[in-house]
Amino acid sequence: MKKVVRTLATTLSLAMVLTACGGGSGSNKKDSGAAAEDSKKEFGIVFNAPSLVVKNEGEAIEGGTVNYGLINESPVEGIFEENLSQSQYDSYIQQLYQGGNLYNLDESFRIVSSDKVDINYDFENNQITWKLNKDLKWNDGTPVTSKDLAYSYEVVGHPDYTGVRYDPSEDERIIGMKEYHAGQADSISGLEMPDDQTLVVKYTKLTPATQWGAGMKPSLMPYHYLKDVAIKDLESCDQIRLKPLSWGPFYISSMVQGEKFELSANPNWYKGKPGLDKINVEVLSSSNVVAAMKAHKYDILSEVPSKAVNELKEVPGYQMVGKGQFYYSYLGFALGHYDKENENIIPNPDAKMANVNLRKAMGYAIDQMSIAEKFYKGNNTLAKSVILPVFTDFYNHDIEGYTYDVEKAKSLLDEAGYKDVDGDGFREDPKGQPLVIKLAMMSGGDTAEPLSQYYLQCWEQIGLKVELSTGRLIEMKNFYEMVQNEDPEIDVFAAAWGVGTNPSPKESYGNHAAFNLSRYTSETLQEPIDRITSDKASDPEFLAKAYKDFQKAVFDEVPVIPMQWRNEWTIVNKRLLNVDAGYGNGAEVTSTGDWKVTSDKPIEK
Template sequence: MKMRKNWFILLIIGFAFGLLLAACSSDSASEEDPAEGSDSGEEEPAEEEPASDEPQMGGTLTGAMDTAPAGVFNPIFYEEAYEANILDFTHESLLSQNDSLEFEPNLASDWEINDDQTEITLTLEEGVTWHDGEPFTADDVVFTYKAMSSPGYVEAGGIRTEYVVRLLGYEEFNSGETDEFEGVVAEDDHTVTFKFAEPNVTILKDVNFPIIPEHIFGDVPIDEMAEHPATLNAGEVIGTGPFKFTEMLEREQYVLEKNDDYWKSEPYLDQIVWRIVDQSVMLGLLENGEIDFIADPTGVPAPDFDTVDALDHVEIIEQTDFGYQLMGFIMNHRPDEQVESGELNPDEWIPNEDMSNQQVRQAMAYAIDRQAIVDNLLYGHGSIINAPIAQQFWAYDENAATQYKYDPEQAGALLDEAGYEDTNDDGYRETPDGEEWVVNLNYPTGNQLREDSAPIIADFLEQAGIQIDLRQPKEMTAYQEDLTNNNEDWDLYLLGWSLGSGDPDPSALWKSEAAYNFSRWNNPDSDQLMQEAMQAPEAFEQEYRTEKYSEWQTLFSEDLPALLLYAQNKIYAFNERLNGVDPMPYSFNNDPELWWVSE
């Protein structure tokens, strides 16, 4: 059989290490002062100043990312986790969450929900200003949600409609039938009411989106907002957060300066600098102190855990990823007209003949030894995941999903049954029509683990007789553009999702019309189950929603628009001089105004 050099050579390099969790204290030890005075006649040696446990003002932190942000620094338009590493520091939502994922006050100090869960009125903090000194008001909240509800928002590249589709009058306003926006109303400068068409199970999640300034974007047409200087340029991006985005050397360095007038408290740090560096040199920079932390979105690569753990001046926090890596199947393609218009209409999609075959997708799942990948690439710092809901959520049900344990015989039997057989004895299977069958596998650069996984996955599939065209990887920005356009030239894609923490509802990724549904999975039963899981009044009972999501996870794993590969543990590493770190289950970037450095 014509195959690449067998990947199992990798297995002899090392086997899984035990899962090691090191959450170290950042407190500094201090020595007692020596007794004053001496009659020995000898000069006492000078003593070092004791280290302070109190937060210190000033200093610069340097973080590292392995991939540059695409450059869209606007919450309603950005797409990548790398851009979130800027926006997490510059923009804020009305609410926040604690480590149990419960909602707490943020820009809104309190709120009241009516009896039938169709309205929520929030009281906003007073005295909050934007980075340019303008006051933050309820009008900014109305404007943000109105922009995401506007006609042309999706066509302009907007993908946050999950936060607005349930608002009262959304369809009429979005379609252009009316200029009246009923869904969000400013009662006064510091009071805002959200109105929903029906009782809303996710009412707190839906009002918890980062706010953008009306005084900057109010006169900008929606189709120009993604290209506006205040979306793209350092120094012009305006938020209410603890840091301002002030400088960038594109694809090399991004600088955040503290917001002296931050409404919660003045940040301790003067500056946070993001450097874009290749993973191959990242650990060396951490070791010699040129960078201070490695965090989201990829963290420390699992194979380097022991190396980093051995550094005396570096602390490690390891936690389960709030997301997963996947191999997606392009089941349908968008016609050119939809790509040009930005429309998503499943009724007009063009089936991708081989990948739209359920038996082919299931066969590929059985052909890949995911546990071997976890053991030998993640060194045990991760787990197989079969259901596309974050493991930290109550809705996650591993037992509801088909497990797809490594079974080459089952893979072969399914392919035979589907009519994909090796008819000319060249080692590769032909299509049911007897034509050469070549499946392309596409993946992006930036995440070394994903890059290392790609040839291994290709080798597993070739051992099942599937000829694979392993494409040259593309830089993430170009890769995501191709995925979005979904031309007729792709079959398989590798991608990772960092999931939203507000609610387990998976519709933003897997509903037929969802912009992030890159597989172009069009399954009415799936859409129906996700809708039922949100349908009041039954959905106000968590037990009901749990049951519906279990049914959905069973359906997902059987129809299989994507094979979930693994959930890699997040391994955060930071110099011990950084204090105040308190990651959330879904992000390292928590309360950065409380971070401080001890020199």
């Protein structure tokens, strides 16, 4: 789910980094009318790839093993259950062995039927009927049943649930969920299982947002395998961490915990024998990617670091395809508190970063286009919004983003009363008191350190004294623990979201959302979020306007500052067939079960 902002080429010196603060702003703007001409393209990044099959050639051999490099700067956490995990790296592995999701996505990324499950939305009767394919089995040979689907709802809604997927405003539309979550009922009365393949989920009101996943838990949890584990212990149990079951083409047959994973063909896969015998997954640092690929160690990578794109394009034996990634990096601000007991966001009007002009000034002080060009070799660009252009109907082209403008930044601070009172070159707060802002930023790769120094220099240029929280960069896991726990050492944090196919901002910016890491809400921000999830959202124009109003509210009130969008490149060895690098919402999308190879070893030329 979360991503580290990736790495800077080693040849880029700190001197080059610091000069970026002095770059001009003229090249950073793009005519909004031109942007509207191609609603899925921004600064050369194309957000239009429903299906993107890498077209390698050759005749497939029987079986074979593929080596998969998972890019991360530290071992993966290893919670292989999507209702419990908070890491996209765990999700990468789970998607590999499951071969994708239980459901399909249509062109607007709505959840629809697949060959694994038939989904019927009955808006008149406020219910969804799920009909599972009777041939689905877990890799231990046990048939998949409607109880496995129902168990996802029961786990997430349980009072002892340890994850963050429970959303009272959406999940409590399911009849009986509120009472179950409060411990007043032993079961969810709105879940009915007329037979082993059918689950009917009844709602007080079935809203259009449900089609994108709101109030829905569309994943399978093997009830027969997990039922004897207390729900409070699921996250740490061996059945989840070491020996998870799979209904997909592969399962985890062995592992070196957090570092290496052997995925073997599931003998009970509903489509028969997968095209491969095994997929070997290995975690590697972004700094080792180029050397590993030149040695043809991996057939495919989870992603290609921006710094390595141009070099890897020249490595023989591989093909590369690119598209806009479901991702944005952002600057977040510590603006309040999350009340876990009542599941509410409570803004703090006295927070150090509460002044909106202070936040805006920090955004305008950074030259995002120079970062994209010098740090990421032109594979990134200025992010204008927290809603991606891939959501064509919802993206607001009128939002220009925080284009580099030092004079505007200074003017905003002057207006807000942040002035240099004692002549030391740094501004005091409006009360004349010293102002020191603490920035939390993740370690990892060879970009983080010079990039952090770049930020500090840019803010110093407008008179703000900013220092690193704890005095140094922070390892990713500790970083997010500190942010989520509202560590007083953090005033500002540089983070990123790996965005899902549900564009709703409710989980990240809603007034009940644990993932609202800035801990900010307001009537102006929440009102369009409520419209997005309302009954009236069945009207496409109403829904589109709600999304656009939300983006304007984010730009005006600045709970976060979007910083970078980026291209996502997939590199595939020429022996590997049927790899689909698209968004997964095309008419025909392949999965890992369809992968095949044309030779025993990677092609080197």
